[in-house]
Amino acid sequence: MVQSRNPKFKEGDLVRHGAGFQELFVSNGRGVQVLNPDPALPLTVYMHALGGTGITAYGGLLETGALKDGEQVFVSTAAGAVGSVVAQIAKLKGCYVVGSTGAEDKAAWLRDEVGLDAVINYKAQPLAEALAAATPKGIDVYFENVGGAHLDAALPRMNVRGRIPVCGMISTYNGGGEGVRNLFNLIYGRIRMEGFVASDFGHLNAAFVSDMTGWLKAGQIKYQETILDGFDRAPEGLIGLFSGANSGKMLIRIAD
Numbered sequence: 158m159v160q161s162r163n164p165k166f167k168e169g170d171l172v173r174h175g176a177g178f179q180e181l182f183v184s185n186g187r188g189v190q191v192l193n194p195d196p197a198l199p200l201t202v203y204m205h206a207l208g209g210t211g212i213t214a215y216g217g218l219l220e221t222g223a224l225k226d227g228e229q230v231f232v233s234t235a236a237g238a239v240g241s242v243v244a245q246i247a248k249l250k251g252c253y254v255v256g257s258t259g260a261e262d263k264a265a266w267l268r269d270e271v272g273l274d275a276v277i278n279y280k281a282q283p284l285a286e287a288l289a290a291a292t293p294k295g296i297d298v299y300f301e302n303v304g305g306a307h308l309d310a311a312l313p314r315m316n317v318r319g320r321i322p323v324c325g326m327i328s329t330y331n332g333g334g335e336g337v338r339n340l341f342n343l344i345y346g347r348i349r350m351e352g353f354v355a356s357d358f359g360h361l362n363a364a365f366v367s368d369m370t371g372w373l374k375a376g377q378i379k380y381q382e383t384i385l386d387g388f389d390r391a392p393e394g395l396i397g398l399f400s401g402a403n404s405g406k407m408l409i410r411i412a413d
């Protein structure tokens with residue numbers, strides 16, 4: 158057991174922090190949050206659906222994306238940690254939801270367990286054609302996680318006054334990804350494309366925790382986890398995100 162001289166913490170507290178993968182670090186307590194987990198939920202949900210990726214999905218879709226009930230939604234990396242929460246919140250809001258993923262088992266989970274209206278395996282189908290076929294009423298909100306070819310396929314499908322909340326562009330992070338040619342669709346479509354980061358949504362935290370706790374307990378938000386055992390597997394976990402080695406949240410377990 159580790160003790161702290163900071164009055165904010167007592168022995169045995171569970172904490173969550175963003176100090177990265179370190180076995181030990183010295184902290185003045187800033188950015189370290191005491192967790193009071195709901196005993197009815199597994200602790201790991203506080204690392205995804207009830208954690209950073211969850212509030213990213215919640216704030217990005219509802220605030221930046223300004224989602225309205227019943228809209229047409231497209232989510233890329235829909236089987237990932239952020240994307241799967243986005244897709245399911247949109248379903249809970251009565252939307253028609255299309256998701257993309259790069260693996261057949263993930264596509265099956267989205268179709269059969271999550272109940273998306275259409276699922277595209279972008280590695281098995283031509284993306285632009287498949288997206289056009291899956292969005293007969295266009296797209297009001299494209300939740301952007303990928304960039305490149307995904308963004309290019311989504312732009313011509315956007316409805317007037319559509320929104321593109323830009324969460325990530327994973328296909329472009331390592332210098333890859335195709336160029337985007339269809340940005341001109343923003344003009345006559347009066348489309349708003351806006352980036353955001355999770356820390357923008359602190360003001361939504363109370364509503365997020367209340368909504369998400371309820372949805373998880375009711376089984377209305379489903380999730381997957383890919384857990385690697387051992388601190389030394391952290392690099393493998395990070396690199397695996399770029400090849401789709403994870404279904405849902407990629408986690409490293411360092412203790413039981």
Ligand SMILES: NC(=O)c1ccc[n+]([C@@H]2O[C@H](COP(=O)([O-])OP(=O)(O)OC[C@H]3O[C@@H](n4cnc5c(N)ncnc54)[C@H](OP(=O)(O)O)[C@@H]3O)[C@@H](O)[C@H]2O)c1
Nearest residue numbers: 234237238239258259302324325326327328354355399401
């Ligand atoms: N703005 C923020 O504050 C914030 C916070 C967290 C995350 N993010 C961003 O949100 C996105 C999702 O993050 P996450 O943590 O939830 O990860 P994740 O979706 O759980 O894992 C990454 C997934 O990206 C997909 N992928 C990897 N390379 C790809 C490529 N070249 N083209 C298409 N898909 C590719 C893979 O899924 P498939 O097998 O389905 O291809 C992989 O499983 C990332 O872009 C990340 O940077 C932003």
